[in-house]
Amino acid sequence: MKKYISPIEDIISEASKGNMFILVDAEDRENEGDLVIPAEDANADIINFMAKNGRGLICLALNEDKVENLGLSLMSSNNKSRHETAFTVSIEAREGVTTGISAHDRALTIATAISGNTKSTDIVTPGHVFPIKARPGGVLVRAGHTEAAVDIAKLAGKNPSGVICEIMNDDGTMARLPELIEVAKKFNLKIGTIADLISYRINNDHIITRVQSEKIESEFGGEWDCIVYKNDLDKAEHIALVKGRINSNDVIPVRVHSVNIFEDLISINPNRKNLISKSMDLISDLDSGIIILVRDTNDDALSNLLKKYSGNNLKQDNKLKEYGVGAQILIDLGVKKMSLISDTNAMPINLEGYDLEISDRQPLEDNN
Structure with a gap:
């Protein structure tokens, strides 16, 4: 399986080019994987691709400052989820959307949310985009896909936000590494690991x-x-x-x-x-x-x-x-x-x- 895992430097390079990639926890055939892309590159075609080929929940990974700037409260004040994923209330762009669920509408909501000029009044809740708040310190504090998406976007020189979507098989089960490799081959995507990202940051960040x-x-x-x-x-x-x-x-x-x-x-x-x-x-x-x-x-x-x-x-x-x-x-x-x-x-x-x-x-x- 190792030969199908790209060095984290290659994943960062893909992100800098605005390309999508797959992220898993580590080189373990039991790992689940997410489609990931810097949020600023998540246009309508990308959202449609994730909906068709990822099939999981399309989420917007944001840093703590952006969540506070948008005035978003956490979905639950008493988080008992297995991995303590910090979902906020769902969002929608106030202007320019219709039902909010189309690929165009969700892409517009994402673009609105991550813009440096956006005010909290430009976003309404609830909506059809699901923000998740990344922990300060990124993967060095919490080894999650949310933190990894934000870290990679930052390392790639992009807006510190990412769009992520779990990858499911045709039968509705979660895709594991063997299936993820086939997805990567089919769509010419690289696969990286959060473990490699943690090692990269540990090696390069004085903490x-x-x-x-x-x-x-x-x-x-x-x-x-x-x-x-x-x-x-x-x-x-x-x-x-x-x-x-x-x-x-x-x-x-x-x-x-x-x-x-x-x-x-x-x-x-x-x-x-x-x-x-x-x-x-x-x-x-x-x-x-x-x-x-x-x-x-x-x-x-x-x-x-x-x-x-x-x-x-x-x-x-x-x-x-x-x-x-x-x-x-x-x-x-x-x-x-x-x-x-x-x-x-x-x-x-x-x-x-x-x-x-x-x-x-x-x-x-x-x-x-």
Whole structure:
């Protein structure tokens, strides 16, 4: 399947040319896909194409500023949808439309909504176009098609808005990657992934700031430099514990740890208890190294984790963001080569864009 996925740079190039493309979450045959195009290029022909060949709901992805400028309220003040998609009330252009549902009318409504000259009085509700508010920070905060459409439009130098439409099969089921590939071949469309977009933005956007540094004394490993970093996008703070002198020419032992209150403090999972203290003891024995403690800052992080442990097994897919934050902290600390302390071989982001190299790996559990 990988050979049918275009680099995100090619997707951005397509957007800059005003071309439509398909966007999926990742290179996974179970993924659903959306037709996506910068909103400023969504003319009547494009809307008609989406209605005929996408068959899903045609939506307008807008940034927060535009939603506020148009005075649009959220469709629900208590969003309980599976992915917390931030639909606003539906809209229509006040002037120039008839029923509002035709391809021409919907294209006109979209053009009116995204115009820099539009006032809230130029739009009426309800209507036949469905705006969705993208989260500030884009895919680095929420890995959704809404955020991806806005991010790609911005990266392409376009109006920061996009039109998206889910792709369905002829029988009404959702098209998965094998079917999406056939759609792409039929209409000469490129396929990109949100995962690649996240990696691209992590590699190209500087998102962390060092805010405080103090020496601390711990039961585990003695003295450490404790450095607090802030994520400029979601304002969350993360910690780097540094032992010894960090020389960019050396291979530095590194542990990137996603803080989990249930495992790290309550020991709900006996197989993963005391990982932080074990890491600190290991690095102390090695005389130098870094532990990065990354927090999950999603609003529902704790409740989702609790559901997972109670048997609901909800998928938590924050690794891209966590490793991206960790990588930028390592760069700030002067790391070039690392010995990664981990019991898995997973590495969800491409470190080459950071000029970081994993020279070797060492398991944590085998050292205890």
